Amino acid sequence: MVKFGYTILYVADVEKAIVFYENAFGFSRKFITPGNDYGEINTGETTISFASKKLALQNLKEGFIESSLEDKPFAIELGFITDNVGDLVQKAISFGAVLATEPKKKPWGQIVAYVRDPEGFLIEICTPVQ
Template sequence: MDFISTRIITADVARLVGFYEHVTGVRAAWANEEFAELRTATGTLAIGGVPTVALFAPGSARPAENRSVIVEFLVDDVDATFKGLPEDADVVNEPKTMPWGNRSLLVRDPDGNLVNFFTPVTDAARQRFGR
């Protein structure tokens, strides 16, 4: 089995894609106006509109209601990522070093989903991520 992607359901695909393109520097690949993917070397963030849910199971996912998942991005310099955030970014925690050796920045995307940008800063953390 291979883990392929995480999908966020939103009521405004263009807005959410625009946010993730800005903060990651990755251009989205659009399948249509209701579905886009931001592909990296290690995973894909898929963003789907509400109408896509009906194709699987109507009503099974609702936009802007997540309170249990954090989308995480490994970045080269979390402090530079912080400085490059949009002015209206909803910053939950400015960059700080965590006990497990990552320097992390926690924000909310426009739908309120938590997003963690992190850089390993200790030797042990860098080894875990091959850096």
């Protein structure tokens, strides 16, 4: 059996990233290492984790493509489900997210919007699929 355990985002400042997700989305901190190079937040069954770019380079000696607001987002997103997309988008923006796409109703009835976190990672904010 395989279980999806977590997604790790490589960030410049782990503490700052965790504070953004706590404030913008209401997630709670699971833990952060004493050196502030790795941390996790509680998001439900699957955890979002953060590793400093310095720590990531210890594991990936040849480097990696860094996320940045100056570049297009990666072809991957975090998806957060809510009953009120517009309110959550505005809350996220108030804590430093950047609007990528206004809320839009899809043909199947779902409301979907996109923001980018301060590190440039893409976040979908949507209603549940009916």
